[in-house]
Amino acid sequence: LASRPGFDPNLFASGIKKKDWQAIALDKLHPLQNRAIQGAYPPGSTFKILLALKALDLGIINEHTTFHCGGGFAYGNRVFKCWKKGGHGTVSVHRAIVESCDVFFYNVGLKLGVDRIHEIGDILGMGRLTGIDLPGEQKGLIPSTEWKRRRYNQPWYEGETVSVAIGQGAVWLTPIHLVMLSSFVANDGKNFKPQVVNRIVSTEGKVIKTFEPIVNADLKLKPGVLKLVKDGMRGVVNEPGGTAGASKVQNVLMSGKTGTAQAGSQSVGLADHAWFIAYAPSEDASVAMSILVEHGLHGSSAAAPIAKGITETLFKVKPDIKEAKVNENR
Template sequence: MEHFVKDSNTITDSKYVWSKRILIFFIIVLLIRLWDLQIMRGSEMRMLSEQNRIRVKKVVAPRGVIYDRNGKILAETRPSFNIYIIPEDIKDFNQTVDGLAQLMNIERDEIIEKLKAASNMPSSFPVKIKSDVTMDDVAKVEAHRVYLPGVQIQIEPKRYYNYGKTFAHLIGYVSEISDEELKKKEYKNYSPGDFIGRYGLERSYESFLRGIDGEKRVEVDAMGREIRTLDIKEPIPGNNLYLNVDLEVQEVIDKALENKRGGSVVIDTKTGGVIALVSRPAFDPNKFVSGISKEDWQKIALDTRHPLQNRVTQGRYPPGSTFKIVLALKGIEEGLINEKTSFLCRGGMPYGGRVFKCWKKGGHGGVNIHRAIVESCDVFFYNLGLKLGIDRIHEMANIIGLGRKTGIDLPGEKDGLVPSSQWKQRVYKTPWYEGETLSVAIGQGAVWLTPIQLVQLASFVANEGVNYRPQIVKKIVSPEGKIIKTFEPELNASVKLKKDTIRIVKDGMKGVVNEGSGTAYGSRIQHVSMSGKTGTAQSVGEKGKNLGDHAWFIAFAPSEDPSIAISVLVEYGGHGSSSAAPVAKAVTETMFKEKKDIKEAKLNGYR
């Protein structure tokens, strides 16, 4: 019995010893682990702890403001409420994604795609899900915040275009950068959710308008909500653009072209500064900033009127009778015609087995160069075209700058075409025929120009052989008011022409508007003289349908000392005299308002 008790005690003591040893072992392991975490890796662990508690958030920099020539704001920034997801704070992926999709009426796949696009960013990086939500949407998200871990609302500056469609093709728009663009080296300084200039000045001056983002360190709770801001590095706003554009003139053209297709541009003849540039139909740039819906995008993309096209810089059309000014300049300059040169117009000109018709069926009778310009006689210019030949016509057009890009500070400008015998041989491997010259002589056939190129023709005549590169932006100014860059006038063409050449052509263009037989006499102005040239160009409509002729008018004013040049195109507008010239008249009346006599001051002198 004593032996059994003794053995039992021995076993108990043995278990106790082993339990004690195991406990000591785990205590030693724990101490070693604590030593490693607290001493050896203490700084690393503190950093990880800080990262769980402290976040570094981007503070988006506002884009630069865009002003017109009189300091009126055309594009600025406004506060916008945007929905973000911070992947690190998501507790239940499906709960957060499905809940947000249902609450905000967003496709689940759309949310997942945006999260995937930012998968190479840190898990604490906020992924933008929806931009510019309403206050009602903000209230919904905040009310369901506890059920949507990882979802946050952030207030950020958003681009706003004060005059919407009026400046759509000139200022352009910004939109969110795409995944494909983020992969390119040129966009290495951009992050998912950033906005970038897509069109117009927004694109041309992206590097100046885009600011430098700041950042702030904030303390957050377990739900990812901000508790307090620890410190902040303020963002630097983008530089401001001051334009040569006049808001009032822009709005006048916009109204004149309402419900029409076409475009118009007005430039300062002394500098090349663009005073107005309108293309119609247009689009609302603010829709792109907020994230255009699929429905709205389809409406724009499938619109057969092509509202995204800038007709002033990208639309190429036969110039019609406006092109006759090129032949007049070259013909007089070369001594092939003078004021006494006359051709007989009986309503058409037989040539090569066919009759090339004049627009006036009964004919103009005997016509000199002055009447030919004033009344736009086709027969006169058929004859002059044959005298000049296609290569001399091409030479004069090239001197003026027609057929090539003007260099205006907008992206996507198209060149034009003024043919030559060499061009046809190179492209079609066939010689040029004289019969083709007759069509070119009246601005038809293989000649295609843009409204911005034709305003250069008007400016060339107004300046007596000189024109300048069109320039929209006048200067770039920093947020502090420091001038970063100014744009001085840049010569495009400078040719010394004979005095008779300039005098005859100028008198003819003045007569177009101010003589009773002039094709634009209906657009004459009482208090200021405007000079111009109408044009009617044959066209081919959609799917071969004839929708009517294109209407042209180019002009400069005042006739005696021109300071502005104007180009107007109305697609399928018919005659330049009735559709295009009234637009130029409205512009001229706006820029040169009639000064009313004030007689009261004189009466006061007798009191």
């Protein structure tokens, strides 16, 4: 886990000075906040992976299902835009993940409905406390019709589902929630509880306690569902037109999903948040990642390169110094 900006913990070792404490406590960038577990943000297009899993599992869509994207989606008296102004044309779920087509997932979201989106999110521990062994975790939110009725005494409108379908509107998740989503795909439907401590060892080197992996859920999705989603996430990084193609790693296949999320009404005038969730290697993954760059604008240009750097370091890959064109939209 890493959260920036941070602070020097040595300042607290022998009692922090008043001026040092004030500098940290009054810092507008909030260095005391552990954003990995305490920062709840709209997940943007990373959320499309959740919708794809549920819709494919229910048979609402399959690998041959297509929707046409002309750059916008008319619903009621509003046109919901796709990030690509000219549209993606006719796309399947594979290309919709690879190119992050909003219109495809607007359609999928309406066919699913918000309660079924909430259902799979809840199964995966998203929108509630994960139970990670750190204090101060935020639970986030994946909405439902019941949630809105209790909170506002109002009905849920399908137009709201359109926004939720691409990770906007009333959906807020932490980076730890989204690394669980990435891990779920990489681990073939197993949802692991996030844990910080692997084992406790005495000063003499004796193992006092070992913390075994805890599987919260082992979701048996319909055959072929995970393969379709995995193929899409691999294509995001490794296929032409993939939104994270500029972050392709030499000699190691990395899979991922970019996201760009509006910062919300309290951040008027500030750039969008940049997301990237990933795992590597694409086959038999040993690491899952969730990268958030606050106000980083685009997941493809701000967050995905960080995941690339982490992967290169972990797998001792010599960095590729050649420049690649970045998709500066998603």
